[in-house]
Amino acid sequence: MxxxxxxxxxxxxxxxxxxxxxxxxxxxxxxxxxxxxxxxxxxxxxxxxxxxxxxxxxxxxxxxxxxxxxxxxxLRRGRQADGAPRQGGGAKTIVAALASAVVALGLGLAVLAFPSPAPTLAQPALAAIDATGLGNPVTAVLLAYRALDTLLEKVVVLLALLGVWALTPDNLWGGAPELKEANPPQPLLYLARTLPPFGVLIAVYMVWVGADAPGGTFQAGSILAAMWLLVMLAGLSPAPETRSRLLRLLLVGGPALFFAIGFLGFAVAGGFLAYPKPLAKALIVGIEAALTVAIALALGLLVAGPSNKAPAR
Amino acid sequence: MTLAALDSATLFGLCGAALAGIGLFVVIAHPGLLRRLVGFNILGAGIFMVFGAVARRGAAAGLPGDPVPQAMVITGIVVAFSASALAVALLRRLFDLTGRDSLEPPAAGKTPRAES
Structure with missing residues (x-):
């Protein structure tokens, strides 16, 4: 079945x-x-x-x-109606299909040739989990064992946002991205008014429960970002200006707190990103909360794109 | 290998391999940059799925899967999204400046749109 x-x-x-x-x-x-x-x-x-x-x-x-x-x-708005679908060249398509088939075949053979018994880190991950005070091994990997990956990933998200902002035309720099449709349809307005309270509640729950059950920063951050985007798309609240100092502080705040606690680890726990045992859970939940806000903002702004309105004087 | 011996980890692993192949094909063969971006995401999803099969096979100690690859896939999904967002921003800028959404040479008789 x-x-x-x-x-x-x-x-x-x-x-x-x-x-x-x-x-x-x-x-x-x-x-x-x-x-x-x-x-x-x-x-x-x-x-x-x-x-x-x-x-x-x-x-x-x-x-x-x-x-x-x-x-x-x-793209559709800007494109002249040139209806004709583009055609790929025949020979090129065949070569591409062959190359892709070879890659898929190789990957498939690799899947079939996986060693048995499979190597696993489940036992070591569970063995040390008491020291972190967490109950969800995935969260323990993300924020304790391999916290460096998560930290660098936050930096990658910020770098991507910098890249997106860098594509702003000069005269619009510092302004706000415009997401609102000219005439937001009624169902969108209705959803943008009713959904966010539930979304925020679910997100807060996910951060909190993520320590012990499935859930966590990324999931909660993306739900918050979705709610924010809904509100911006319906035009109920305009997108913030990208030159806003508060916005930039919040964006940098999560990773900065993460770095600060990481360096604190040298002083109190003997290594970068090492947590002192009695405080481990409190520190991890604190980092998660700050990261959730930063992730939600960054994801929302990545979708919103570069600013296309001149900053207000 | 008979069908009965096919466990769900292997099945999804093979599915991931197929998805990676299809995604790669779209990335190489489709002229439209937006479609290539969708293909890039399918390619990523396929690779993640192969990794998910690895995690599933590593189920031990009462866990449904090895948490280490799972955590890496979560990180990977967020990074893939960031890369997609950057690519979309580049594509929109390219389109605003040149009126084209492809890197193929423009068809004869068409002039690039003037910058707005």
């Missing part, structure tokens, strides 16, 4: 991916990609990775989908 469910999921995933490859219309492909992201979330639950499933559904399906749909709408 379960195998049947897995087979159905796999079949849908492959079919949707093929649809993305074959369809002529970009919007069509993006809608298929959003469905693909949600099904991928289901697939992750089948792989026993609930934390990943939450992240994939929120970021992979939801926010990436929004980003791509907005880009498509922008």
């Amino acid at each position: 379960n195998l049947l469910l897995d087979l159905a999921l796999v079949a849908w995933l492959v079919v949707l991916a093929l649809h993305v490859a074959r369809t002529g219309d970009d919007r069509n492909a993006i809608v298929a990609f959003i469905a693909f992201g949600l099904l991928l979330g289901l697939a992750w639950t089948r792989l026993g990775a609930i934390d990943v499933a939450l992240t994939e559904a929120a970021i992979g399906g939801g926010i990436t989908g929004l980003l791509l749909l907005r880009a498509e709408a922008h």
Whole structure:
């Protein structure tokens, strides 16, 4: 029975991916990609990775989908109606198909050749978990054992945001990105008024429960970002100006606190990003809270894009 | 290998391999940059899924999977999103400046749009 469910999921995933490859219309492909992201979330639950499933559904399906749909709408508005679909060259397509098939085949063979018994770090991850005061081993990996990865990833997100902002035309630098549609439809306005309280509640719950159960900073941050984007898209609250000092402080605040606690580790616990044992859980939850705000802001601003309004004088 | 011997980790691992192949094909073969970006995301999803199969096979000590690869995939998803957002911003700027959404040479008889 379960195998049947897995087979159905796999079949849908492959079919949707093929649809993305074959369809002529970009919007069509993006809608298929959003469905693909949600099904991928289901697939992750089948792989026993609930934390990943939450992240994939929120970021992979939801926010990436929004980003791509907005880009498509922008291109569609600006493009002269030249209806003719573009054709790839025949020989080139065949070579690309062959190359991709070889890569897929190689990966598939690698999957079939996985060593057995499989190497695993589950036992060491659980063995040391009491020292962190956490109950969710994935959170323990993210914020304690491999905290350096998470820290650097926050820096990557900020660098990407810098890159996006750097594409602002000179005369608009420091202004606000404009997300609002000219005439937001009524259902959007309604949702933007009713959903955010629930979204914020779910996000706070996810940060808190993430210490012991599936959930955590990324998932909560992406839900907060989604709620914020909803409000901005409906025009209920304008996007902040990118020159705002408060905004920049909040963006840098999460990673900065992380760095500060990391360096504090040299003084009190004998190494970078080492936590003193009695305080470990309090420090981790504190870092998570600050990071959630920074992640939510950064994800929202990444979708919003560079500013396209001149700053108010 | 018979179908009965196919466990779900292997099945999703193979699915991930297929997705990576399809994504790579879109990235190479499709002329539109936006579609290439969708392909890039599918390619990433496939690689993550292969990694998820590794995590699932590492299930031990009462956990449903090895937490280390799972945490790395979460990090990877966020980084992939950041890269996509940067790519979208670059694409929109390219489009605003040149009126093109592809790196292919423009078809004959079309002039690039003037900068607005």
